[in-house]
Amino acid sequence: MITSMERSTDPGPRGGPVLQDSVTEAITNAFFEELAAVGYGRLSMEAVARRAGSGKAAIYRRWPSKEAMTADLVGQVSVRAADTLDTGTLRGDVLAFLTATDEALRHPLVSRILPDLLASAAYHPAIAAVLGDEIGTARRRKVGAILRRAVERGELPESADIELGLDFMAGPLYWGTAIRSAPADPGRLERLTDMIIAALAA
Amino acid sequence: MITSMERSTDPGPRGGPVLQDSVTEAITNAFFEELAAVGYGRLSMEAVARRAGSGKAAIYRRWPSKEAMTADLVGQVSVRAADTLDTGTLRGDVLAFLTATDEALRHPLVSRILPDLLASAAYHPAIAAVLGDEIGTARRRKVGAILRRAVERGELPESADIELGLDFMAGPLYWGTAIRSAPADPGRLERLTDMIIAALAA
DNA sequence: CCTTGACGAGACGATACCGTTCCGTCTCGT
DNA sequence: ACGAGACGGAACGGTATCGTCTCGTCAAGG
Structure with a gap:
């Protein structure tokens, strides 16, 4: 490939x-x-x-x-994002994750390229494969680690749904930042964090 | 235009x-x-x-x-979506909204076209204008109505943030259904509903 | 010093669109 | 019955892109 x-x-x-x-x-x-x-x-x-x-x-x-060039170059870039570190609390982890992701989404290149690539994945299996690996797998691993730590600490019930948790960690931020182009606002990320935690605990 | x-x-x-x-x-x-x-x-x-x-x-x-053809035709289609009816409870309203939206997102044409148009909006102001009207304004009105009714019923505090509420009503569903291509699952929409309500109430 | 090989530039034939302009046909309302 | 005008189809010149290929240049290694 x-x-x-x-x-x-x-x-x-x-x-x-x-x-x-x-x-x-x-x-x-x-x-x-x-x-x-x-x-x-x-x-x-x-x-x-x-x-x-x-x-x-x-x-x-x-x-x-x-297509090969795209798959190769996009794959190289996405690999970089490091794991989120353990801040000791679920709220800290989530906020750190959101802050890092928000910053990435606001990068002028990323904000234009990412939605385009996500859409292009529907037409080009090679792109879908790379994004599936990078966004799907890598991201699921990171968010999974955050949620798992929270469960160990007793901050979340064991019933927490990782898959839906991913949708909540990614969805509202992506929609607001990348699609709705909401202005940068640390307060928004704070409120987002509180709302996500409430959702996760439900 | x-x-x-x-x-x-x-x-x-x-x-x-x-x-x-x-x-x-x-x-x-x-x-x-x-x-x-x-x-x-x-x-x-x-x-x-x-x-x-x-x-x-x-x-x-x-x-x-x-460009004019796209703006015209897309505008015509998007206009159609009717307002969500008042089911009497916030949970009913949210679930109805999610169910309708999920169904729309699963339509084979919509699922391929919508992400592409959202991405194209970054390159073509005419598309951005139409989507901004249809998705931004129309959707904000619908979700706003749901949240406002809930506040009147006392199901939500008055402090509820409509803008962030929109991100939660749209984001996780869009991410899961359109991007992650999660399989159709009524149970998922039920859990999504509960989590969104918890987030709104936070 | 001389060979090697990547380099920038760009020509090449093939293919695809663009937006326009003609055909000759067919369906209307009058 | 007639004329206006929209129809499908096809061609126009012009531009853009593809992937290949050939130039002459240039830097490094032997």
Whole structure:
């Protein structure tokens, strides 16, 4: 599925004469900027090359197609998000998670790219696969850890539904921040946190 | 902005020789099917005409551009959703609202089109305007009515935040049903209802 | 110093749309 | 019966993108 070469994305200390990292980086940046500018459906390799100041051949030397490039690059980025640390209380964990997620969603590139990718997943199985891994699995793991710790502390009943918990941790924030474009407001995240905890405890 | 003719979408009892309704309907259906098939970004007028079994001229006789056609047709559809009736209790109102919305989100065309349009709104102001009206305003009015009735009944404190309430009524359901593609499950809507009410009361 | 190979640039044929403009046909209301 | 006008179909010139391929340049290693 993802068929890009490892040498440029993971060149190691010295892998011999190699596709130049600076070019790979320029293409990567150009890709995300272009993705934010026109969306996946209208993204063209020529535009990416133009923006990167490179030739198209430099792109096709690295990835066999637009879909493979997208899957590879999106996969790389999403992997980064670190686990939320244990703040000692459910409220602290939730607020930290919401704050981090809200900040990510407000990034100018993310706020334009993410909804587009989520929609594109319906048309392109390769994208759906990457997002399913990154958003589905990774996110479920993080939220699951938070809820599990809360259950251990006795802050939540054991009956708490992890799947629905994920919907509450992600849904209202995504809807408000990414779709409704609600202005940044720490107070909103505080209230959101209290409401989510109330929902989780129900 | 929306410049389609009134004669065919609202021909009245007898408006003289008119663009044929059957063609308008064929084009409308083809538009939504094509939208579901390839998304807004890649939607082509030729494909719509092909699918409708019409000539492109028949489309351009009705709308001046793809954007105007989209705004007009999407606006027409979204208008339909009726107000939720008063069931007498907050729980009944919320469950009815969630059930209706969930059903709508599961419609094969809606589930593919809506996320795409929400994403496209970031690139096309005309779409953003229509969605802002239909989803933003209309939805805020509906949910606002439900919450206001609940406050009058004493089921919710007066301090309830309508804006955040909207995020909770829409977010988890949209995330679970449209993004996570959770299977249809009445029990899930029941639990969702209880959790939303707990959140609203927090 | 000379070979190697990635580089930017861009031409290439193929394909797809755009929005417009013609056909010749058919269905109306008059 | 007639004329207006919408119809499906097809073609127009123009633009954009695809993925491939060929240039001449340039930097590094042997």
